[in-house]
Amino acid sequence: MDAEAGAKPQKVWDGPTRLFHWLIVGLVAFSWWTAEEHIFDWHKASGLTIAGLLVFRIYWGFAGPETARFAHFIKGPRAIFSYAGSLFGPTHKLAFGHNPLGGLSVAAMIVALVAQVTLGLFAADTDTGLDSGPLSRFVSYDFAEVAGDLHEDAFNILLILIAVHIAAILFYLVVKRANLIGPMITGRRSNGVTGPAEGLTRVPLWRFLLGAAIAAAVVWPLATM
């Protein structure tokens, strides 16, 4: 690792992916707080913003730069077990982007967030029947009630996945002496380079704008419903 310490910082995370990450961190915390405090208007706004971010992130998983792509980080069981087995071996190197285990964790969090947001769209508040998701009025009371209960219960699954994610980051920080938080802020990493030395290739701006437009087109009708 020392031999590579002086290498030029390698770009591993693009701006939109980092922005997505930190907005999700903030908005999940905010959604949680507004749910506990029953500040429904802000909870709904937060959830719809998360919905838009998820639409963008799924698009970006196909249209974004290499490390943001699902094809790059969603691996089969063999690759995952092989990576886990080599974690403490002498050949272990930091991955360029998500490692196979981390990719699994990210995919699980995205699926959990999509489920959480979808349930919220249909959920109805059974206290007053008034504070409900934008699609709640198209479904029956029983359906909306179940969606609301699951929306509350499934949040625990999301919290567990977040706890695992943070525990893994702490493991890399303490045991593997690798700071994964810095690169998610700056986008750059300077030690243990794998993958292309020049880092990420740039993606044309129009691809980002198209993704933002798709996200807005999905969420806007829900927000004004």
Next chain:
Amino acid sequence: MTKRFQLLAAAVAVLALAACGGESGTTDSGAAAPAADAGNATLPNGVTVKQQIEVRQKSLKEMGAAMKTIGDQMKSGAPELDQIRPAVQTIKTHSTELPTWFPAGTGPESGVKTEALAKIWEDQPGFQAAAQRLADEAARLSDVATGEDLAAIGAQVAATGGACKNCHDQFRMKKE
């Protein structure tokens, strides 16, 4: 960073709570077993405890569904009074019946699954006041809904929903 640590701490707390929940679940079933017969006991009004709790839950669900019907109409952009008025009547009628749904012996001590808290019977004046507040708001809603003033109806729907919530907050089991 602090945010992430708070999340972690809270997630661990949730895991711990889930574990506690599991434990209390086992003690619950142990406590419920001797009281299982209480569910079949007949109340002074002639129905069994179990039947009374079923009627109560069905009726409260009807009120919830009626509130949803009204709320859905108000949010639809073109509320239809023909849809709203019958739902308002359901709420008004049920609101006057509500105090009769909770006779003594139909609380959690019966062993029948219910979200009704023992506090209903321990604080009867408080419970009756909460029920009266709902009956008053529902009566007002019924009056307003005879007219066509959607803004006034909307405001009174919110006041009625507030009365629902007031009682739930005090007398219904909280979700863990």
